[in-house]
Amino acid sequence: MEDIGHFIGGKRVAGTSGRSQDVMQPMDGTVRGKVALASAAEVRQAVENAKAVQPEWAATNPQRRVRVLMKFLELVHKEYDSLAELLAREHGKTIPDAKGDIQRGLEVVEVCIGAPHMMKGEYTEGAGRGIDVYSMRQPLGVVAGITPFNFPAMIPLWKIAPALACGNAYVLKPSERDPSVPMRIAELFLDAGLPAGVLNVVNGDKVAVDAILDDPDIKAVGFVGSTPIAQYIYGRATASGKRAQCFGGAKNHLIVMPDADMDQTVDALIGAGYGSAGERCMAVSVAVPVGKETADRLVEKLIPRVESLKVGPSTDASADFGPLVTKEALERVKGYVDLGVKEGAKLLVDGRGFTMQGYEDGYYMGGCLFDEVTPDMRIYKEEIFGPVLSVVRANTYEEALKLPNDHEYGNGVAIFTRDGDAARDFAARVEVGMVGVNVPIPVPIAYYTFGGWKASGFGDLNQHGPDAFRFYTKTKTVTSRWPSGVKDGAEFVIPTMR
Numbered sequence: 001m002e003d004i005g006h007f008i009g010g011k012r013v014a015g016t017s018g019r020s021q022d023v024m025q026p027m028d029g030t031v032r033g034k035v036a037l038a039s040a041a042e043v044r045q046a047v048e049n050a051k052a053v054q055p056e057w058a059a060t061n062p063q064r065r066v067r068v069l070m071k072f073l074e075l076v077h078k079e080y081d082s083l084a085e086l087l088a089r090e091h092g093k094t095i096p097d098a099k100g101d102i103q104r105g106l107e108v109v110e111v112c113i114g115a116p117h118m119m120k121g122e123y124t125e126g127a128g129r130g131i132d133v134y135s136m137r138q139p140l141g142v143v144a145g146i147t148p149f150n151f152p153a154m155i156p157l158w159k160i161a162p163a164l165a166c167g168n169a170y171v172l173k174p175s176e177r178d179p180s181v182p183m184r185i186a187e188l189f190l191d192a193g194l195p196a197g198v199l200n201v202v203n204g205d206k207v208a209v210d211a212i213l214d215d216p217d218i219k220a221v222g223f224v225g226s227t228p229i230a231q232y233i234y235g236r237a238t239a240s241g242k243r244a245q246c247f248g249g250a251k252n253h254l255i256v257m258p259d260a261d262m263d264q265t266v267d268a269l270i271g272a273g274y275g276s277a278g279e280r281c282m283a284v285s286v287a288v289p290v291g292k293e294t295a296d297r298l299v300e301k302l303i304p305r306v307e308s309l310k311v312g313p314s315t316d317a318s319a320d321f322g323p324l325v326t327k328e329a330l331e332r333v334k335g336y337v338d339l340g341v342k343e344g345a346k347l348l349v350d351g352r353g354f355t356m357q358g359y360e361d362g363y364y365m366g367g368c369l370f371d372e373v374t375p376d377m378r379i380y381k382e383e384i385f386g387p388v389l390s391v392v393r394a395n396t397y398e399e400a401l402k403l404p405n406d407h408e409y410g411n412g413v414a415i416f417t418r419d420g421d422a423a424r425d426f427a428a429r430v431e432v433g434m435v436g437v438n439v440p441i442p443v444p445i446a447y448y449t450f451g452g453w454k455a456s457g458f459g460d461l462n463q464h465g466p467d468a469f470r471f472y473t474k475t476k477t478v479t480s481r482w483p484s485g486v487k488d489g490a491e492f493v494i495p496t497m498r
């Protein structure tokens with residue numbers, strides 16, 4: 001059994017709070033180790049380490065800074081397989097999916113190698129006689145991130161890479177459910193040449209999070225997790241003057257137009273609905289066929305596919321998806337399926353009774369499929385975060401469009417169609433942050449930004465892409481004048497360009 005402490009000042013340190021929590025292996029329900037839960041004093045220690053070294057890191061020229069990222073990429077590639085296995089064992093997702101988790105994180109690291117370019121300011125020569133104006137982007141100082149269990153490599157990397165590339169020091173509070181990969185990431189950054197103390201990991205729960213939110217030396221907080229916590233963190237961080245971007249939960253719809261290629265659509269729904277056991281913020285959890293005939297064709301094709309989904313332990317590379325992350329998560333998702341039945345939805349495929357032979361204590365369930373779900377049902381309104389797909393039938397395109405537009409969440413959405421007019425209209429009018437046209441999980445590539453609307457995202461700037469460099473820097477604008485021999489005397493009127 002491993003004791004996981006914190007990573008502070010360039011080394012692993014044991015927790016001193018006296019509080020810890022079990023880290024489980026979802027595929028068989030065994031305890032892998034214990035993770036320390038930091039006290040406010042331990043968070044403060046991480047912040048002090050970060051604060052002490054940040055000015056020197058910021059003074060390191062940007063190209064040298066990004067060389068650390070380049071070396072980091074090389075080091076991760078050397079241990080890709082073992083890192084993916086570690087991730088899969090703690091999270092529950094399959095090893096191929098864990099590799100995808102790491103890869104999507106590395107793609108942001110790759111884009112952050114362009115940080116010296118992205119941080120360049122602007123310059124206007126001769127804005128007035130003898131007057132030049134220029135702007136510069138400077139790091140914020142010490143910044144922090146609080147991340148969820150479901151992408152223990154990708155989401156920390158989306159935050160750490162741009163923050164470090166811009167010259168900030170970082171304190172990461174990863175999910176207490178799967179802390180090992182973030183800890184290893186911090187070690188690999190150190191091995192890649194990052195000075196000790198620039199990146200710290202404090203493990204913990206609400207106590208550590210609150211200490212981060214109240215620390216006056218932390219200038220910005222990036223959060224990803226469920227909506228109630230996102231709202232809480234955004235409120236408390238901004239109340240104390242911190243910059244904050246907080247991304248929350250989701251309910252992602254996939255609209256199926258009558259002209260959609262039905263086989264492609266079904267493939268898309270199966271992969272995006274059930275991959276990673278539905279524990280993705282961009283998972284499709286609602287299918288919206290337009291018209292009765294489309295709905296009937298869709299459901300007929302979906303049923304056998306959901307029934308034949310292969311559930312397996314994380315180490316089985318041929319499994320479609322693995323167990324849920326915890327026993328509580330499994331019970332919560334099954335509870336939602338019970339609720340759907342009570343609410344009057346038609347349960348076409350019931351995965352609640354599934355047990356994995358040889359892994360009876362793992363947190364498994366089979367795929368579930370509901371038909372005739374209606375917008376007033378809680379299984380439609382709330383995020384289930386499990387392998388459950390709901391079909392909500394719409395009579396017309398306008399009725400279908402209204403569903404994601406009226407929904408509380410606005411993370412991702414997709415339309416499957418061959419009609420360019422419908423697709424273009426949909427992309428323009430849908431009230432959701434990330435849109436797919438014949439693409440079921442429209443997670444933007446690393447050089448575009450990622451972020452949901454409405455209750456899926458709080459704050460003005462998105463993750464990765466150009467917004468990341470804006471979020472992790474502050475702009476300073478300099479107006480300079482070099483009058484040669486001109487004497488104006490004192491000026492009492494506000495200077496203008498007249």
Ligand code: NAD
Nearest residue numbers: 147148149174175205206209225226229247248249250281
């Ligand atoms: P969570 O909200 O339970 O936890 C996220 C983080 O917040 C963790 O680090 C946790 O320790 C901390 N936390 C939990 N409770 C807290 C509290 N009361 N006070 C302060 N901090 C607290 O989320 P999760 O279960 O780890 O992740 C799943 C959720 O994340 C889903 O809702 C999913 O949609 C969402 N998510 C969103 C995105 C996105 O980009 N929008 C991406 C991934 C996951």
